[in-house]
Amino acid sequence: MSGERVPRGSEDDRLAAEWDRHRPAVFGVAYRLLGSVADAEDVAQDVWLRAANADLDDVDDLRAWLVTVAARRSYDILKSARVRREEYVGPWLPEPLLTGPDASEPVLVDESVSTAMLLIMEELNPRERVAFVLHDVFGLEFGRIAEVLDVSVPSARQLASRARRRVANAKQAAPQAPKAERERVLTAFRAAYESGDLAGLVKLLDPDAVYVTDGGGKAFAARKPILGGERIAEVMVRVGRQWHLDRIDLVEVGGELALVTYSQGQVYSVDTVQLTGGLITAYRRVLNPDKLAHV
Incomplete structure (x- = not known):
């Protein structure tokens, strides 16, 4: 209740x-x-x-x-x-809604709760x-x-x-990617991100990908979207080192597989992606602590 x-x-x-x-x-x-x-x-x-x-x-x-x-x-x-x-x-990005086994309460799940x-x-x-x-x-x-x-x-x-x-x-x-494809890409992306593998990240990002971060003025975040797969990969590797990201979990957010990153044991971000043709075309990261309170 x-x-x-x-x-x-x-x-x-x-x-x-x-x-x-x-x-x-x-x-x-x-x-x-x-x-x-x-x-x-x-x-x-x-x-x-x-x-x-x-x-x-x-x-x-x-x-x-x-x-x-x-x-x-x-x-x-x-x-x-x-x-x-x-x-x-x-x-501005929607507040992440945990679904699946990680949900704290029953949630009616369909594509209308996805970030996209x-x-x-x-x-x-x-x-x-x-x-x-x-x-x-x-x-x-x-x-x-x-x-x-x-x-x-x-x-x-x-x-x-x-x-x-x-x-x-x-x-x-921007059609929705199949579940198996999303799992494959995000699993590979997590491995590359955790190891700081710049080339591995670039391979999974579309050359014209966009990176959007929502800090709401309460967390360090880019005020404008970052464009280009190579540029996004470089920024993410630098951020991972700067904030000492120590863990990345695969979780279900809005009915789709997503990433939760941790820094010093605390939730740092919730990341959702848009996939096209097996590549990440949009990477969306929620950093605003007010929006992460329920995660």
Whole structure:
């Protein structure tokens, strides 16, 4: 229950059991809309308190009701987040969400929680993003989506359709690599990185690769993306030596294999990659300590 207070009484016990069953959906919709574990947990807490104090006798689909409440709260945060993004120091990347065996709680996992998809959805406007996530990911009817966005049902359909086209075009431009290929490349990359093998890293990086670091002004990070496989490899080897990176683990982040690096026993970064043709075309590193608190 992640710290939520469980109300007393048989009705409340039943609600608590239902909440445990539906919480992954509540957290999941908030994370997909906001790209932040901390904000998603806050939304889940708000939804739980709302449900615990509401009369739900007439609610025939509790999951849809909970997801709708979470989406409405997330939509409010998402609109204000646009301003925060403009003020953010350096590139912004989604907060890493551990999935698989390393996850601290059940998470609904599909491609929409991957870093690549979250960045694609970041390019949608808030209404498009809500419509897409609620309909295409969670299967909510357009009547509920229209209520969340305060638009007509035809407008909600149009928003979802427009978002779907934009997402499909972006995915076509950067298709997802097979799981086996990702594991092979990241295993080789980790070995080269741990040994400081510059040539080995260059072989795994596309010549036109991009390296993006998110420090948020709270960790040493490049303020602009670094371009070029050789240049990226050189920077990574130098950083590895400078910060005494002593361990690199393969973990699942957002449903895909990723790297967690450690410096002096502490998490230094969470790294996700984009692969094309067996080479890394985008290397994304989260360094902001606020975003690593849940790792």
